Amino acid sequence: MNTKEILEKAKPIIADKLGINEDEVLESKHFINDLGADSLALVDIIMSLEEVFSMEIPEEDSEKIQTVGQMVEYIANHVK
Amino acid sequence: MESIESCLDFSGKVVLVTGSSQGIGAVIALEFAKRKAVTVLNFPTEKEQAAAEAVLSEVKTFSPSSISVQADVRSASSVESMIQTVVKQFGKLDILVNNAGITRDQLLIRMSDAEWQSVIDINLSGTFQCARFAIKEMMKKRFGRIINISSIIGMSGNAGQANYSASKAGIIGLTKTIAREYGSRNITANCIAPGYIQTNMTDQLSQELKEAFLEKVYIKRFGLPLDIAHAALFLASDLAGYITGQVMVVDGGLSL
Numbered sequence: 001m002n003t004k005e006i007l008e009k010a011k012p013i014i015a016d017k018l019g020i021n022e023d024e025v026l027e028s029k030h031f032i033n034d035l036g037a038d039s040l041a042l043v044d045i046i047m048s049l050e051e052v053f054s055m056e057i058p059e060e061d062s063e064k065i066q067t068v069g070q071m072v073e074y075i076a077n078h079v080k
Numbered sequence: 081m082e083s084i085e086s087c088l089d090f091s092g093k094v095v096l097v098t099g100s101s102q103g104i105g106a107v108i109a110l111e112f113a114k115r116k117a118v119t120v121l122n123f124p125t126e127k128e129q130a131a132a133e134a135v136l137s138e139v140k141t142f143s144p145s146s147i148s149v150q151a152d153v154r155s156a157s158s159v160e161s162m163i164q165t166v167v168k169q170f171g172k173l174d175i176l177v178n179n180a181g182i183t184r185d186q187l188l189i190r191m192s193d194a195e196w197q198s199v200i201d202i203n204l205s206g207t208f209q210c211a212r213f214a215i216k217e218m219m220k221k222r223f224g225r226i227i228n229i230s231s232i233i234g235m236s237g238n239a240g241q242a243n244y245s246a247s248k249a250g251i252i253g254l255t256k257t258i259a260r261e262y263g264s265r266n267i268t269a270n271c272i273a274p275g276y277i278q279t280n281m282t283d284q285l286s287q288e289l290k291e292a293f294l295e296k297v298y299i300k301r302f303g304l305p306l307d308i309a310h311a312a313l314f315l316a317s318d319l320a321g322y323i324t325g326q327v328m329v330v331d332g333g334l335s336l
Binding site: 038040044047048 | 216219220261262264265
């Protein structure tokens, strides 16, 4: 799966968890500063993405993921 | 406006009651089943299986799809697999009643490590384990009701119950934190603090002690498991959707 496909699959999930429109979910956006996520929302998003992409994102890695782009890239590099 | 009766109809809801092969837990489970909730009973070991099956057969007369699941609440993997069983079978978990609990009474200076730890492990850590795996599922549905059975002893302390009182006080703090962390996901968490309730646990007390208790109960009778079940039904219902992080004392006035 390439990053574009991952983004398309992740968009509705991220939008739903944050109560925003899908078109606001851009790779450049910072989850907390731009999209209004709090720490719980971020965990919520990560849990859902882990399920959808059948993967696990360890705590120490998830702490480094701050933007939508970083999230998509992480998934692209780790999904089997 | 919805009627109070319809708020207490739990059709379509899935409830898990830990430690429900006997005592207060069995009665709570039965009351939910009577109001049409899909009810999941839980018991810790094979030793309690027969008792759980007996409760289940009664539960099923009201709510036929109900099940019982063996799980040791102290064990993360055991609890995780129990919650997965529930979600696989019913698609969700709406209501969790953390009821499983034990006593190992002893004066503090004589209390063994094992007596201390076993009570903390089941009462407090068990509540933590069940809550965390349940909340993951509740978050997905943006709905959840967590009802933790504490005790008035958690607020007042009690001679001979250092372990029990600490575990029950711990449950109150845990509940308030859950209320803060997951309120934004429409998950409420509350405690029920029973007073003296007639069960096997309290039948073991001496006649003298029982009478001393009764003297202080303003509603002149011992509490029944049903009194606790009624509080649980209320806290789980839509009637209590704006109540979270609270301790509901159900003790006939004993702690006044």
